[in-house]
Amino acid sequence: MKLQDLKNTIESLSGVGPAAARQFARLGIFTVADLLQVFPRDYEDRTKKVSLAEFSVYPKVHTICKVTAHEWFGYGRMRNLKIAVTDGTATAWLIAFNRPFLQKSLPEGSIISVTGKFEIKYGQLQSSAFEAEKIADEGELSEYEEAAVPGSKVLSVYPLTEGLSQKNYRKAISQSLRQYAKALENDLPDHTIKERHLLTKSQAIQKIHEPETLQEAMQARQTLIYEELYNFEYKMLLRALRHRGKLPDDTETSYLENNGAAYFSTPDKNSDFEKSLSPLQLELYRRLPFELTADQMKVIQQMNEDIDKSAADRNSLINSPEKITGTPFSMQRLLQGDVGSGKTLTAFFICVRVINYGGQCAFLAPTELLARQHAENAAKLLEPLGIKVAFLTGNLKSKSRQPLLAALKEGTINLIIGTHALFSKGVEYKNLHLAVIDEQHRFGVAQRESIIDRGRISNGTKTHTPDVLMMSATPIPQTLALTVFGDLDISIIKTMPEGRKSVRTYLTVMGHENNVYEEVRKQLRQGHQAYFVYPRISEESGENTSDDKNLKSASEMFSFLNTQVYPEFTCALIHGKIDEDEQKQILDDFKTGKIQVLIATTVVEVGVDVANATCIVIEHADRFGLAELHQLRGRVGRSDLQSYCFLIYGKNISQDGIKRMKVLHETTDGFKIAEEDLKIRGPGEVTGTIQSGYLTLGIADLNRDKEILKIARYDALSNIRAEL
Ligand code: ADP
Ligand code: MG
Numbered sequence: 001m002k003l004q005d006l007k008n009t010i011e012s013l014s015g016v017g018p019a020a021a022r023q024f025a026r027l028g029i030f031t032v033a034d035l036l037q038v039f040p041r042d043y044e045d046r047t048k049k050v051s052l053a054e055f056s057v058y059p060k061v062h063t064i065c066k067v068t069a070h071e072w073f074g075y076g077r078m079r080n081l082k083i084a085v086t087d088g089t090a091t092a093w094l095i096a097f098n099r100p101f102l103q104k105s106l107p108e109g110s111i112i113s114v115t116g117k118f119e120i121k122y123g124q125l126q127s128s129a130f131e132a133e134k135i136a137d138e139g140e141l142s143e144y145e146e147a148a149v150p151g152s153k154v155l156s157v158y159p160l161t162e163g164l165s166q167k168n169y170r171k172a173i174s175q176s177l178r179q180y181a182k183a184l185e186n187d188l189p190d191h192t193i194k195e196r197h198l199l200t201k202s203q204a205i206q207k208i209h210e211p212e213t214l215q216e217a218m219q220a221r222q223t224l225i226y227e228e229l230y231n232f233e234y235k236m237l238l239r240a241l242r243h244r245g246k247l248p249d250d251t252e253t254s255y256l257e258n259n260g261a262a263y264f265s266t267p268d269k270n271s272d273f274e275k276s277l278s279p280l281q282l283e284l285y286r287r288l289p290f291e292l293t294a295d296q297m298k299v300i301q302q303m304n305e306d307i308d309k310s311a312a313d314r315n316s317l318i319n320s321p322e323k324i325t326g327t328p329f330s331m332q333r334l335l336q337g338d339v340g341s342g343k344t345l346t347a348f349f350i351c352v353r354v355i356n357y358g359g360q361c362a363f364l365a366p367t368e369l370l371a372r373q374h375a376e377n378a379a380k381l382l383e384p385l386g387i388k389v390a391f392l393t394g395n396l397k398s399k400s401r402q403p404l405l406a407a408l409k410e411g412t413i414n415l416i417i418g419t420h421a422l423f424s425k426g427v428e429y430k431n432l433h434l435a436v437i438d439e440q441h442r443f444g445v446a447q448r449e450s451i452i453d454r455g456r457i458s459n460g461t462k463t464h465t466p467d468v469l470m471m472s473a474t475p476i477p478q479t480l481a482l483t484v485f486g487d488l489d490i491s492i493i494k495t496m497p498e499g500r501k502s503v504r505t506y507l508t509v510m511g512h513e514n515n516v517y518e519e520v521r522k523q524l525r526q527g528h529q530a531y532f533v534y535p536r537i538s539e540e541s542g543e544n545t546s547d548d549k550n551l552k553s554a555s556e557m558f559s560f561l562n563t564q565v566y567p568e569f570t571c572a573l574i575h576g577k578i579d580e581d582e583q584k585q586i587l588d589d590f591k592t593g594k595i596q597v598l599i600a601t602t603v604v605e606v607g608v609d610v611a612n613a614t615c616i617v618i619e620h621a622d623r624f625g626l627a628e629l630h631q632l633r634g635r636v637g638r639s640d641l642q643s644y645c646f647l648i649y650g651k652n653i654s655q656d657g658i659k660r661m662k663v664l665h666e667t668t669d670g671f672k673i674a675e676e677d678l679k680i681r682g683p684g685e686v687t688g689t690i691q692s693g694y695l696t697l698g699i700a701d702l703n704r705d706k707e708i709l710k711i712a713r714y715d716a717l718s719n720i721r722a723e724l
Pocket of ligand 1: 290291292293296337338339340341342344345346380392473497609638
């Protein structure tokens with residue numbers, strides 16, 4: 001029998017009546033399987049005696065006492081019992097609110113076991129949260145010290161609902177364990193249990209609920225955590241196999257094979273790299289004014305292989321379908337790399353290869369600003385190679401829109417770059433073969449799907465999905481990469497282009513802004529430029545909570561900085577409500593240096609690439625999220641100049657706010673920042689998957705159980721491979 005098949009109601013357990021069943025139901029527990037799968041939230045170690053005198057040393061006293069007196073206090077319905085006890089080390093009061101029956105069950109003179117939290121109140125040692133049980137009547141035991149504390153074991157502590165006590169909960173657990181636990185079958189493969197020195201399912205379930213020692217409880221937890229993560233990964237991997245006809249690469253966990261061997265393989269020599277390029281790629285490579293980083297080369301090579309396989313299958317599907325056995329292959333890859341690590345360029349290389357095969361590429365960006373930036377770069381780099389690049393946003397007037405859409409449908413456009421407009425109604429492709437999705441976390445699943453959909457081709461029985469390259473500059477922590485994105489291949493660019501200096505970050509509390517403004521002035525005098533970022537556009541914008549009223553706005557600060565602080569420099573204001581053409585003009589002027597100080601909202605978060613800007617000042621920095629701050633900081637440090645980031649935070653900063661400031665101050669490593677973000681916010685928020693219920697783990701915790709996750713993933717992969 002498998003645990004999840006224990007469908008008997010808990011009422012079928014002896015000792016669980018309809019009333020208790022109703023209380024369990026409120027906890028979502030209906031069957032024996034439900035019951036046994038709610039694991040203790042804590043344990044109480046009652047294997048050790050803790051005397052009254054030690055009440056302040058341990059969280060709970062656990063001792064044997066003699067009852068010396070009963071007293072009543074309060075009147076009428078407020079009348080309550082107090083019980084005086086001593087265990088030979090001290091005397092104390094048990095305050096029995098609403099428990100008048102204890103007068104009878106804990107009579108004067110009896111010997112009782114007492115477990116509870118004690119404190120000194122009104123000059124007396126007392127407890128109102130205690131458990132007590134009579135173990136002997138007066139005279140049966142001469143001295144309380146002689147008795148062993150009963151219940152000398154580790155007790156499980158469960159999440160409760162009103163009316164249900166730990167005692168009754170434990171009784172129900174105990175019953176079901178006795179009836180069912182022995183015969184439980186394993187969910188994990190037997191050989192995996194053995195190789196990893198895990199407990200069997202039967203042992204794990206018994207020991208997590210009724211451990212003899214804390215060590216046993218922990219051992220059971222490890223097994224169950226592993227099992228949960230293993231099952232999750234196993235499902236993910238099978239899904240990949242079903243949808244793509246292939247398992248993801250195991251680059252993330254393959255190091256486990258020889259325990260700690262090199263994590264990332266080293267790239268091949270340049271000549272090998274050149275050999276792996278298609279003609280157009282080689283031309284692009286030779287034209288670059290700089291050398292690609294080793295990681296860029298490695299990632300391009302990885303993806304080249306995918307594109308070749310995918311193009312072959314796509315071609316066969318149309319011309320000789322009999323050649324395809326199984327699901328036609330396509331690339332489904334997530335490219336992670338910190339801001340400025342050169343992902344865009346890497347993606348262009350891949351587009352170029354697809355174009356070499358005669359396919360079209362769509363390059364999707366979340367904002368107009370970013371899309372435009374990409375389109376300009378693409379035009380500069382790719383048009384000299386004879387590639388036709390187009391730019392499409394929702395704002396494009398219909399006069400220029402119509403011919404563009406026609407060209408796209410005819411196939412004369414090779415690469416189209418834009419926003420959501422790329423998959424809006426009426427946009428048709430001749431042969432969309434690759435979708436690049438930049439800042440992929442900004443798009444919903446449905447949006448990603450609707451661009452991919454435009455490139456699906458089918459011969460009636462088989463379908464080829466276009467290649468997908470998702471990119472993220474907000475690095476996804478490895479744990480999430482292995483779970484939420486577990487059915488994708490993952491490539492990572494870790495190294496930054498040569499010569500980059502890491503940005504120096506300074507924290508300043510509000511009230512000392514002038515010091516910051518002066519530091520920035522020094523940079524401006526050297527001919528460099530600066531960004532100032534604010535959480536809202538103007539005094540009127542935003543929700544008008546009293547809290548918001550105290551926030552500086554970009555408009556207001558533009559006037560102030562322009563006239564009062566930097567009259568000798570040219571300042572400009574930019575935000576999302578400014579007309580799009582005007583925004584473009586402002587950015588162009590900033591790029592060419594006509595504007596020295598740009599005062600902005602978070603519109604500059606992505607896509608603005610001005611190497612000469614060396615300062616970014618973020619006021620009310622504690623109002624921004626960690627990922628957002630990291631992105632904003634990525635606006636500077638884009639050349640070999642030393643850059644600076646000034647975070648100005650409010651006096652009433654929250655605890656989480658302090659944590660965020662600290663993280664940014666301590667590191668510029670986007671991967672570390674993402675991990676910290678995960679810790680502060682929890683996994684659902686980070687990926688936007690919280691509502692989807694995608695990642696509802698029970699006992700496992702992605703943050704804490706990272707290492708187990710990797711092992712589980714690795715084992716699931718190996719086992720599936722062996723089964724194929
Ligand atoms: P990302 O998209 O990862 O944030 P980009 O592709 O926008 O990064 O690159 C940031 C800047 O670095 C761009 O100006 C780009 O031209 C430049 N760049 C990319 N690769 C290299 C390299 N290998 N060496 C020097 N500069 C590079
Ligand atoms: Mg980018």
